[in-house]
Amino acid sequence: MIAADPQMTGTPADTQPALSLQGLSRRFGDTHALREVSLDIAEGEFFTIVGPSGSGKTTLLRILAGLDQPTTGTLLLRGKDVTGQPPNKRPTAMVFQSLALFDHRSVGQNVEFALKMRGIDAATRKARALELLDLVRLGPDYYGKAVTQCSGGERQRVALARALASDPEILFFDEPLSALDYRLRKTLEVELRSLQRRTGRTFVYITHSLEEAMVMSDRIGIMKDGQLVQVGTPSDIYDRPRDRFVARFMGEVNILQIRDEHLPELNSPLPGFADGHLILRPEALHTDGQGIGIKVTVQERFQLGSRVQLHLDTPAGLMIAEQPASCALQPGDEAQFHFDPAQAHRVTE
Amino acid sequence: MRKPLQTLWLTVIVVLLYVPILSVILASLANTRYMRFPHRNWSIGAYTDAFSQHETLVLHLASLKVAALVTVFALVLATLGAMAFARYDWRGRSIYQKAIVLPIFFPQPVLGLALLLFFSALGITPSWKTAVFAHLVWILPIVTLVISIRLFGYDPAQEDAARDLGATRWQVLKEVTLPHLAPGLISGGLFAFLLSWSNLPLSIFTTGADTTLPEWLFSRVATNYAPVVSAIAVIGTLASVAFGVVVLAALWIQRRASRQSSSASASISTS
Numbered sequence A: 001m002i003a004a005d006p007q008m009t010g011t012p013a014d015t016q017p018a019l020s021l022q023g024l025s026r027r028f029g030d031t032h033a034l035r036e037v038s039l040d041i042a043e044g045e046f047f048t049i050v051g052p053s054g055s056g057k058t059t060l061l062r063i064l065a066g067l068d069q070p071t072t073g074t075l076l077l078r079g080k081d082v083t084g085q086p087p088n089k090r091p092t093a094m095v096f097q098s099l100a101l102f103d104h105r106s107v108g109q110n111v112e113f114a115l116k117m118r119g120i121d122a123a124t125r126k127a128r129a130l131e132l133l134d135l136v137r138l139g140p141d142y143y144g145k146a147v148t149q150c151s152g153g154e155r156q157r158v159a160l161a162r163a164l165a166s167d168p169e170i171l172f173f174d175e176p177l178s179a180l181d182y183r184l185r186k187t188l189e190v191e192l193r194s195l196q197r198r199t200g201r202t203f204v205y206i207t208h209s210l211e212e213a214m215v216m217s218d219r220i221g222i223m224k225d226g227q228l229v230q231v232g233t234p235s236d237i238y239d240r241p242r243d244r245f246v247a248r249f250m251g252e253v254n255i256l257q258i259r260d261e262h263l264p265e266l267n268s269p270l271p272g273f274a275d276g277h278l279i280l281r282p283e284a285l286h287t288d289g290q291g292i293g294i295k296v297t298v299q300e301r302f303q304l305g306s307r308v309q310l311h312l313d314t315p316a317g318l319m320i321a322e323q324p325a326s327c328a329l330q331p332g333d334e335a336q337f338h339f340d341p342a343q344a345h346r347v348t349e
Numbered sequence B: 001m002r003k004p005l006q007t008l009w010l011t012v013i014v015v016l017l018y019v020p021i022l023s024v025i026l027a028s029l030a031n032t033r034y035m036r037f038p039h040r041n042w043s044i045g046a047y048t049d050a051f052s053q054h055e056t057l058v059l060h061l062a063s064l065k066v067a068a069l070v071t072v073f074a075l076v077l078a079t080l081g082a083m084a085f086a087r088y089d090w091r092g093r094s095i096y097q098k099a100i101v102l103p104i105f106f107p108q109p110v111l112g113l114a115l116l117l118f119f120s121a122l123g124i125t126p127s128w129k130t131a132v133f134a135h136l137v138w139i140l141p142i143v144t145l146v147i148s149i150r151l152f153g154y155d156p157a158q159e160d161a162a163r164d165l166g167a168t169r170w171q172v173l174k175e176v177t178l179p180h181l182a183p184g185l186i187s188g189g190l191f192a193f194l195l196s197w198s199n200l201p202l203s204i205f206t207t208g209a210d211t212t213l214p215e216w217l218f219s220r221v222a223t224n225y226a227p228v229v230s231a232i233a234v235i236g237t238l239a240s241v242a243f244g245v246v247v248l249a250a251l252w253i254q255r256r257a258s259r260q261s262s263s264a265s266a267s268i269s270t271s
Helices: A057-065 A107-117 A122-135 A152-164 A182-199 A210-216 A234-239 A244-249 B002-028 B045-052 B054-087 B093-105 B108-121 B128-152 B157-164 B169-197 B201-206 B213-223 B227-270
Strands: A019-028 A031-041 A046-050 A072-077 A092-095 A170-174 A202-207 A219-224 A227-232 A254-257 A277-280 A292-304 A307-314 A317-324 A334-339 A345-347
Touching (some): A046 A057, A046 A210, A057 A202, A092 B157, A107 A122, A122 A152, A152 A182, A210 A219, A244 A254, B054 B227, B108 B128, B157 B169
Parallel strands (some): A046 A202, A046 A219
Antiparallel strands (some): A277 A345
């Protein structure tokens, strides 16, 4: 009935994507930095692009912000073609990897910059700047401070406030947290996510850390060699990686080749598993229970708080298992581990 | 123990630096053609002579004209050159970077003669205009180096950020690039002006019929000395000191004005 409604075949305003990437490619000489990237990012979504360095994620973000132009392809912002439009004409703002704060200006002047460019008077600018500083949890006394006097975390907040000043429809983030220490990064990840919820803005974030992406994102796109190899929710990507590249990128996993001559159990026909690889999480290996058994020798034992991680020497190569801390196995011990093939995820590539 | 030695050392340096200048001032206050000290007759006649001579003005204007043009050309070309070195990676960049500094190591009189031969080969009659070119050959590398230092310590992503925050290309230049380059432009400009203002070896060969202040001073000291020479030298020195003071004062006033306007806007919005 809904499908028959002619109005639903068009794109209603509320389901129109905030950003629509249509076959974006970018070449630098003979190098293909981006190959035919197509993607829709929804209004109010926190979308994270993850990839190793050199995968083209920064190039993609610069094209989205208008700082670079695609060689071919089209970019729609709320349905409007913005390909070729310079960055100062776009209702978007970016937080740079180096933060790119204006170091000859005060915190207040940095935050106000976008408003000054729009010709807004000094008093209004200052009132807005103080509001924004408050939003990123910096007190009014920061207004007159030099940016060079601020700590790493404070500079981060100033950069965020500066990007928010123009009230952008979409915010872009180019690995802004990569230079910070672990604890501060964790705090700011949570704050960024809650800021995104409160403001309802579309955030497009790039990082090389999948862990960071998992914490914050509604959806994640994995990039490799200038292409998006998988797009999905964090749990989609965690539970069902598309290939071995994505699986390895997710953190420590065991990748078993089906029909491995050293693992005869896997040769016996498993339902639906003709060939390819099995992705097995460290927590899916057990010392007891059912399923396929593997003879192992424990190589290393690492304490991870309430759990231990074991590095196992197996006929199929090095494997990693996670056990409760009560596990008594020590390096040098021999043991039999089991896993249920139903808990493994199969990939063909 | 260290303090008195340090003071002595600093005093010796300052004395060695300023005694020659002081002696020129003293020489200008005599009324004899031969430098002898102490003077039998103190006189400011040399200064009244200097100011009454039309030549004093002509000499200063010639030097000013050359130095001002050298400064303008040097600043524009050096900024562009420094940008090319600091921002872009191109084939032969490091070789070009070294090649451009080479004229500094070339003895100036030889460089001046070479330039004169070059001009005459091209059929150009030497004048103060060719001297501008000659000075630039020697001064431009120095100014390029001074501005490069400023550009290398600068994150160009600031310009991207400004564009992204709504600035036009012109606003990026005015609000971000120039304020950052300003210290380099000022010191580079001062270098360009003063090195050109006091240059003798290049000017001798390349000014043709025109005469700059150092050229005139040199020829009069060598052949036809009178206290008026010292007087004009003192006036010339004061003129270049005044130039420096005016530049620094302008900067100071501008900085104070911008600080006042920002604090004024702050007080408006808090009231």
